[in-house]
Amino acid sequence: MSNDTQGSGTPKSAGGPSLSETLLQRPYLLFGVSFVVLLVVWEWTVNYFEVDDFIFPAPSGVATALMRGLFFYDVGSGVGGAADFMGLMKTSFYNHISHTLFEAVMGFFMGSFIGLGLGLVFMQSKWVEAIIMPYVVAFQTLPKLAIAPLFIIWFGYEVKSKIFLAGLVAFFPLLVNTMVGLKSAATDQIDLMRSLSASRWQMFWKMQFPNALPFIFAGFEIAVVFSLLGAILGEFVGAGQCMWGGRGQCGLGILLMQMSFSSDTTGTFAILVILSCMGLGMHQVVRFVKKKVLFWAPETDKQMGA
Amino acid sequence: MMNGYISVSNLEKEYVTASREIVHALTEINFEIAEGEFISVVGPSGCGKSTLLKILGGLLAKTSGTCTLKNTPIDGPRNDVGIVFQDPVLLLWRNVLQNTMLPAEILGLDAKKTLPRAHDLIKLVGLDGFEDKYPHELSGGMRQRNAIIRALIHDPNVLLMDEPFGALDAMTREQMNLELQRIWLESKKTVFFITHSIPEAVFLGDRVIVMTPRPGRISEIITVDIPRPRSLSTMGDEMFVELTQRIRNLLYVEGSLD
Numbered sequence A: 001m002s003n004d005t006q007g008s009g010t011p012k013s014a015g016g017p018s019l020s021e022t023l024l025q026r027p028y029l030l031f032g033v034s035f036v037v038l039l040v041v042w043e044w045t046v047n048y049f050e051v052d053d054f055i056f057p058a059p060s061g062v063a064t065a066l067m068r069g070l071f072f073y074d075v076g077s078g079v080g081g082a083a084d085f086m087g088l089m090k091t092s093f094y095n096h097i098s099h100t101l102f103e104a105v106m107g108f109f110m111g112s113f114i115g116l117g118l119g120l121v122f123m124q125s126k127w128v129e130a131i132i133m134p135y136v137v138a139f140q141t142l143p144k145l146a147i148a149p150l151f152i153i154w155f156g157y158e159v160k161s162k163i164f165l166a167g168l169v170a171f172f173p174l175l176v177n178t179m180v181g182l183k184s185a186a187t188d189q190i191d192l193m194r195s196l197s198a199s200r201w202q203m204f205w206k207m208q209f210p211n212a213l214p215f216i217f218a219g220f221e222i223a224v225v226f227s228l229l230g231a232i233l234g235e236f237v238g239a240g241q242c243m244w245g246g247r248g249q250c251g252l253g254i255l256l257m258q259m260s261f262s263s264d265t266t267g268t269f270a271i272l273v274i275l276s277c278m279g280l281g282m283h284q285v286v287r288f289v290k291k292k293v294l295f296w297a298p299e300t301d302k303q304m305g306a
Numbered sequence B: 001m002m003n004g005y006i007s008v009s010n011l012e013k014e015y016v017t018a019s020r021e022i023v024h025a026l027t028e029i030n031f032e033i034a035e036g037e038f039i040s041v042v043g044p045s046g047c048g049k050s051t052l053l054k055i056l057g058g059l060l061a062k063t064s065g066t067c068t069l070k071n072t073p074i075d076g077p078r079n080d081v082g083i084v085f086q087d088p089v090l091l092l093w094r095n096v097l098q099n100t101m102l103p104a105e106i107l108g109l110d111a112k113k114t115l116p117r118a119h120d121l122i123k124l125v126g127l128d129g130f131e132d133k134y135p136h137e138l139s140g141g142m143r144q145r146n147a148i149i150r151a152l153i154h155d156p157n158v159l160l161m162d163e164p165f166g167a168l169d170a171m172t173r174e175q176m177n178l179e180l181q182r183i184w185l186e187s188k189k190t191v192f193f194i195t196h197s198i199p200e201a202v203f204l205g206d207r208v209i210v211m212t213p214r215p216g217r218i219s220e221i222i223t224v225d226i227p228r229p230r231s232l233s234t235m236g237d238e239m240f241v242e243l244t245q246r247i248r249n250l251l252y253v254e255g256s257l258d
């Protein structure tokens, strides 16, 4: 408190940085602290009001379900009962995770690279852009949930339909961001290249394309999260057989549906934790590549912090 | 008399805006620039300075009149012209050396010859040691110096500069003025230099074109008879003060300086 009297010009006084300063300078530490506090409050609230697991499980219950699924291959609280009519619960978590991950990652690569490629092609001609753009916008505003059943009809219940659905939702962010990115070149930059009589090819590869990269990577960041969503959506609409390991049907989306049928709220929470970790992990991989590629872009610099 | 190195006569420029209005940006522009001459241009914002520069650089089509460089009409960008834009316009993914080399790359010049020249230029403007730094790692003044040597790498005969020092603080700016004078004295290029600063225009120019707006026209071309090299103390000389005052009067009579 004595800091205040010394004037605002010297935030760091002789006593070293205060606790609040330390926390603000280390976002990860701050997140860790707030997360622990959140868990404690959550646990306490659920216990204090004696909320039923079925309505809202305590974090300790979710953690137990998670551990059981990850280490003892024993999924959900309603194991073996009538709820487990598909044999889902006897299939390891890892089979479900690997299936969903496979669909999402394949879909991500397929969809985003096709989106990137088409974006590059469309922008070569103002005509193509003008003709294509309305369709792109119309298609983009269409809720993807509505298309999911069609994909099952066209591509079957197996993994193909999930990959294509994940691909579809990953496709648009890349298409749109690539197109916007290629258009983002400042008049000054175009004038610079023109003043050197740059060919169209040089204009594109030496200026337009690198200039679009921050937009393209923003697209990748969105697409990677969307692709996981697409895969889960595809699994919701139609379950597919396990391709490797495990019996019956595989996929976290299917497991999620199953748990909701059997009113296993604790198990559902455990799957949600896994899903958010997967999403976070995939996002981090993209961020990592982005930082390597876009080291020159001022925005990444700010986000990198220390 | 059409035998200047650069000749502009009866130049008119009209823009048609998106709402189909016609903006008369330049009218009755007439001047000649001798080879190796340093021409400064001053005038209030919107009087068509950048428009004139872009027409000279072949980036913008004129409405009527004639513009020639070495007796050939200017009808597109040319390799013997280097342009420094108002902003440095460095490519962010290229370091100092790569940005400097951009024109050489695009024009397909032999790197064996241009690379040593790039290093010389980098040294000339005091960027040595920063060859592999990227624009976001440079100060504003360093970026501007990078942009200037980029315009010099392919050794153009003509240098067109659009308020290159506008974004710099007064001290850096004076330093850059001295550096630019030095580069010009060493290379003897023909320079067309736009600025908002009257002292800067007088300090650097052999002649100063004073422009007035609506529509943009030349109100007077003033000869600066101060021996070179000029130093910062020149700005205290009687002749210097007199010239800047004269230009200031011209601008305040015809319109206001922003």
Ligand SMILES: Nc1ncnc2c1ncn2[C@@H]1O[C@H](COP(=O)(O)OP(=O)(O)OP(=O)(O)O)[C@@H](O)[C@H]1O
Binding pocket: B015, B016, B017, B023, B025, B043, B044, B045, B046, B047, B048, B049, B050, B051, B052
């Ligand atoms: N692309 C354009 N379309 C329509 N009008 C334009 C266009 N570019 C410039 N103008 C108009 O032409 C006039 C001259 O513009 P210009 O950019 O040449 O001025 P300037 O002297 O360089 O000004 P400043 O000192 O602010 O840079 C202005 O009135 C401007 O509004």
Ligand SMILES: [Mg+2]
Binding pocket: B049, B050, B051, B162
């Ligand atoms: Mg201008």
